[in-house]
Amino acid sequence: MIATGISGEGAALMVKAKDVRGRSLWVDAWHRLLRNRAAVVSIVILGVIALMAVFAPFLSQYGYSDTDYGAISCAPSWWNDPGVCNAGGTHWFGTDNVGRDLFVRILYGARVSLSVGLAATLVSLMIGVAYGATAGYVGGRIDAVMMRFVDVLYSLPFIFFVIILMVAFHRNFYLLFVAIGAVEWLTMARIVRGQALSIKEREYIEAARAAGVGTWGIIRRHVIPNLLGPVIVYVTLTIPAVILAESFLSFLGLGIQEPLTSWGVLIADGKEQMESYPWMLIFPCAFMAVTLFCFNFIGDGLRDALDPKDR
């Protein structure tokens, strides 16, 4: 009674009541992520920080480069208190050593740090996963060639590489993403390749081949979803590394320039003043720490959400 005519009756069967729609891993993962309280709170906090960074000009009367020589190194003040700084006016997080409002500068710094952190990580994630999964799954000579290329890039000193880029393309904010992303994906590719090598031997890959799935289909549908666990852990480690790398480049004068700023730069500057004006270190550090916590919680939540066994 079954056999040949299945497809004809397809539509009729679909309309039947108590229909359960097929869900994919991603839909399931999203629902599971939303049930993870720590991850949701982290998403909200990160969202608030991001929104504040975007709308920074409207949140304060000060500009990020406005210097006020009457209010140099002012302590945080929350209401108009003429005793604190002679010029008056409130600086919620205080001011830096040329009298710029720290609150505004932290929000502007967030623009740079968050976008560098996310964009560079995303770049490294996409290149690294695609590259590593291909090398690991295809294997053989292609794998050898691809991984030797990675080794060659690894051996280039990072700073040397960045300077070459800067010389070739002139200094440019977007080059930062490229430069950092281009270095971070190497490690990602190695991790992914190792995972792919072991996943390749699993029986369900053979089953997929027997089912007629092509090489790209297998990489996309079977290899990549199954190696996401360690990848996500590595991503949550990459984001802070990228943010710090940016501050290092800026310190060398290769990153962003004054009066623009980033969290890395603010923290480096604050460190100098931390004995006499601790707020210059505490506030940028607090933002950075909260952000990194959030990324870690989201990463944990994602990893759990993507593992169906954890349901």
Place this chain on the structure above:
Amino acid sequence: MAAPIFEIKDLDVHFATPDGDVHAVKSLNLTVGEAECLGVVGESGSGKSQLFLATMGLLATNGRATGSVRYRGEEMLGQPQRALNRLRGSKITMIFQDPLTSLTPHMTVGAQIMESLRVHQRLPRDEAEKRVLEVLDLVRIPEGRRRMHQYPHELSGGMRQRVMIAMGMVCGPDLLIADEPTTALDVTVQAEILDIMRDLKAELKTSIVLVSHDMGVIAGMADRVAVMRGGEIVEHGPVEDIYYSPRHDYTRMLLDAMPRLDRPDADGDAVAPLDPAAATILDVEDLHVGFPVTEGWSTKTLRAVDGVSFTLREGETLGIVGESGCGKSSLARAVLKLIPNTEGAVVWLGRDLGQVASAELRKLRKDFQIVFQDPLASLDPRMTVGESIAEPLRSLKPHLTRAEVTAQVRKMMDLVGLEPVWINRYPHEFSGGQNQRVGIARAMIVEPKLVICDEAVSALDASIQAQIVDLIRELQSEFNMSLIFISHDLSVVRRIAHRVMVLYLGRVVELADRDTIYADPRHPYTKALISAVPIPDPRLERAKRRVRPTGELPSPLDTRASLIFLKSKAVDDPDAEQYRPKLIEVAPGHLVAEHDAA
């Protein structure tokens, strides 16, 4: 009956899991007498392993046992580690299912056996070594002195299990608890391990608790049998009562589910006869599959499949039987072109698959599919079962719309006995049997002309096994498919195959139709295989005369191995090109490889 040496009273085992409390063992009572073998039988999930882990204080950390477990009147439950260690490994020992994972990989076999001697009896080294040699002899490990210095990975599965038993026996225990000791082993090896355990009981008066899912194994060994289900003992009594007059429905069901080699075609097991006009669809000619193996500096070729030829007709089922390492899985994969064959041809409907380009081969895949041994491993853990079943459709029939695919998946799930509303579940939420149904649905959804079942039912409980075999048979008659049914279990093959081919070290040793091969086996290896299958009937099983196989499977890299049944023609050089035994047709359709007269 004398006072029991081991007494379990009102034992409860609970596990705290994220999904709530699991009551794995429910106020259970059992005793083991002196020099007695107690068989504990039950299907997976019946709590039989947890029961004995609990008595030994080896439960996982989320487990809790209450009640009483006494060894010669001494309470064991809730005792501190130190007190337990005095008994464990010395008076009461336990051996586990998987002999590889139960041995430490970086310690030599001798050192591991000696460990418990040195811990419990503080023997000086040379005396301990002597004792180790004695037990190695006891478990019939040849060349004990050399074996002592080998590492576990250098030994075969059967040898490792012997080492485990040797470890268990070295301190002269009163009680040996064997948890599925032969489940991971081949039938001929299983028969030898059971022989060894039988002798231990007879000679050393060791009491044995044999935990198994296999009614056949229990039949040959146990004096008393307890049947477990859902953490409780549903029936308990002397072995003959259990087998000849079972009182509980569950016991009866377990016995009925066992395929019986001695009783062909009981209750409608007959295989539907083949249409004599059926056309040949698959023709395998002189197939070779080799894998390069590096041994020190030289590279040798491991001949996994060494010149196998057969044909398959439409609607026919060919059973392929052989033990691990005989090349049956490589053969299946070479036929499906999942691995390249080194020589020979696979002709599918007149086309040599070796000549077909890979893109076209992928299109041809809708005609031949495979069902794998391990249902859980062969399903992508991150894909819902619905997606897994739909996968062949999506890649082989890309013109179907999403709705059509879903409709077919539902229909197929219904057909293999899965609720269509389960499409969003993940493999780990299913039992082994259910996952194997998913695997079968995935293979059958494209309505292939040939399905290869590679040990498709071997990992399942007997009752589930019977259901799955029936399902495969039903689907076969529904779709008129041809089947290649690979198994190490002769009794299962008998329920489904038209013809049976016996493989040994990559070569065919015997090929005949199903009744002939069981009624009139000619090759010594076939005879050994058939006699090694345990029969779930205590009297028959104990009276049965075993045809001894030739001991350990020789290394397949040694070319002499292939002539183990024809030693008269062997050249005594491990690398020499050896004589190839010919297949002789002793009766129409009954081929037997040349062999020395026994």
